[in-house]
Amino acid sequence: MSFPNRGKIWLNSYLITGTAAAILLIVGSIPAATSFARRVASDFFHPYVAVGRAAKDAAADKSLLLLDHETLAAALAETRRELGEVAAKAERAAALAAENNALRQLVKLRPLPGFRYLTAEVLLFDPLYWKQHFTLNAGSADGVVNGAAVLFMMRRDGEIVPAVAGFVGAVTGTTCEVSSLYDQTLRIPVRLVQSGAVGFLNGENMPLPSEGLASISYLPLGGGYRIGESAVTAGFDPGVPAGLRLGELALIDQQNGIFDGALYRRGYLRPALGGIEDLNFVVIIVPEPAPGRAGE
Template sequence: MARRGPDYTTPVRRVLIALLTLVLIGLFLFWRIDSPRAERARTALIDRFVPSFEWALVPVTKASQMIAGFQSYARIYEQNQELRRELQKMSAWKEAAVQLEQENAKLLAQNNVRIDPALTSVSGVVLTDSGSAFRQSVLLNVGRRDGIVDGWATMDGLGLVGRISGVGERTSRVVLMTDPTSRIPVSVQPSGQHALLTGDNTALPVLDFIETPDDVRPGDRVVTSGDGGVFPGGLLVGQAVQSSDGRMRLRMAADYGRLEFLRVLRSHPAETLAEQGTLIPPSDGAPIGNDEPQGPPIPPTIAGGAIPDPSDPPEGVAGD
């Protein structure tokens, strides 16, 4: 085994470290001396050595710039994430504001719609359809406790939607005009032609039984006629359009794609006549008694005599 020589590296390293430490301590103390002579010496050292150390300061400058850029990138990334969160919150608020604006517009449209002043209404919210024999129907959250009666008309903010068909204690069912079982008497304006609006499970119901089809033009306004007492007259239904098959159909004024609120119109039945005889008053203004005969007046006589019977032979002709 080879024998190692004396180690001179460790003592030399220790001596150099001690000298460097003493130089740094002396430089530190010299830099801290508050004296005009020391200040002039420090200025001279800076002017002599610092400009020649620019090449040594370049890596330090670049490193400090990189660190500052990384810190700036980190701040920008945090700000970007914060802006994304704020944008998501703003999108949610925007959606809520749009929904409130739509609901407000529909409610305002319901308040501004012009119908018969005698017709009061009850507003309800459209619920999901639970299914029934009708293919086109919706449910409302108002029922018998709110005074809803079967057969009443329902409208959205502008036009007729359908009629009440089935009333529960807290809910009621509305059969839409597009349902095949729906039959609504309507009037086409300005011609005044009467027709029957028939649902066929499409977005454009059919106008059947038009009195004079040539007088109906596409774009004519269609309202309820009030015939039969099914619906009050004058309610807006839509506009007449002509389909590709040549039949007259109806473009509904109600927005069936956004049925959220519906107005149920309270329609009162027409008054019934208790005494029909009072419609025909007597000629002299006196009331008609129960013991007096009623009917057509007795025919007058000719020259004070009675009207001869057509079956009697004329005078001067003897009978067989």
């Protein structure tokens, strides 16, 4: 018995194997290629995109000069007063941190990592994913690292307090992308202050009951939750300080002890960052290696 098309069959099998290998190579190299291309694209567009920001800043500076002397003097005095208050608080916090580290050494615990504070400006908002993420004008050249917390200043009861706007998701040389708390791919541990419960932000990919909320999953049953209680960072990640304000508990799922077989409860966070369009200046908290551990 002979096979007249045997050569063609071999050719076809080589072709199929080659195509499959090529597809495998292309698909396998996509993540690395994307990462490289993202760095190139972001750094390529950065100077051109920054032109718009520079023009806006120049216009803002000019409009500031149009104000009268009394208004400017009053604003300066107010800023000095606020700076004095912040400096006093920072000094007190530094003393407490030093005392805390001394106490930790006594009980043979590692000292807490230090943090650096970088200021940055929002460079780009994405019109299609407006609330989910934004781009800052600081990158790895400034010391920004993945996972760093990004704070903004909010006014609460007449005082200016810091709150989390998001976390750094990707870094290039000159820019970084920040995932806000509305981004469903951002998953971080959250601690509710009054009940002391810990859950996970966006732990499940579930639909939200209304806009402007983010889900907190895997909260323990019971718990004595209170609507409006503060939610803060849990401090499980050594790169993110504990106790940073995230928002407040807006809703909690009802619990039925007899018929409900759920092992956990789900709550909903109202992030402190409400209107993302008001965001302009932010502070990035970058972890520093603990003393004596720089080489690790």
